[in-house]
Amino acid sequence: MLDIIEMRPVGVVRGGRREATKDHWGDNRCRLELDAERYTAEALAGLDQVSHVEVLFYFHIAADEPTEAGARRPRGREDWPRVGIFAQRGRMRPNRIGTSICRVVRVDGTAVEVEGLDAVDGTPVLDIKPVWSGYLPRGELREPAWAKEIMRQYW
């Protein structure tokens, strides 16, 4: 059950921001371009019926840097607590999968134009899923103050 699993990106992020700076991703526009050798427009049929998608992507930048497995202070902030890699969203995490919800602007053949994705030009895309209200958190959300602070200028 812990065997290696091979994944192949279904497409690539094209356009939009080129540098993975930390904040102000909200108006970033880019395209998710499916691999046209394996997919047709059929794969995206009906995606125009949802306002948001969840994009799963591979943190390909600095892929040779060591993976984090323990705990550290988010963003190196001395005033924030040490938390484990699975209690934060850092990209040097095991398997380096990023997930992010963004707005669908337009579906165009084998591509989707999106707004507000925090991934740079050239990022490999592993999956695209429709966001349904039924899959959002059930019950009241609780989160640490530092998480709210990180997100304050993020979008």
Added chain:
Amino acid sequence: MLDIIEMRPVGVVRGGRREATKDHWGDNRCRLELDAERYTAEALAGLDQVSHVEVLFYFHIAADEPTEAGARRPRGREDWPRVGIFAQRGRMRPNRIGTSICRVVRVDGTAVEVEGLDAVDGTPVLDIKPVWSGYLPRGELREPAWAKEIMRQYW
């Protein structure tokens, strides 16, 4: 950018439901057990500060069945429209990654007890991320009626 990426599960789902039937996952309790050879409790430090986690897992059941790349009617329902694999959440999707948000019940060493995860005993876990309000959908959500119908008895 479309090269194969190798992933290794960080742990396994233990306990809870054993059959992947479609509905009533809301009270399913199980443990996400990290691979103790690679992780210590440090990896989960601070996870008790969030109420919900997003679990990324591998749809390992029927892994030998063909992957869907085109469009079909969700759940085979003749009264629902044909939609592409990226416009639905079916498990025979490319890369077979499931994402789901569930409640944190308790952090216990290298394991997390969760409630409401729609994955069966033995499912490989690829990642665990804290759910932060800042990462939820920005702006109004729009979704098709059939998606709401699927979710009506899901939890």
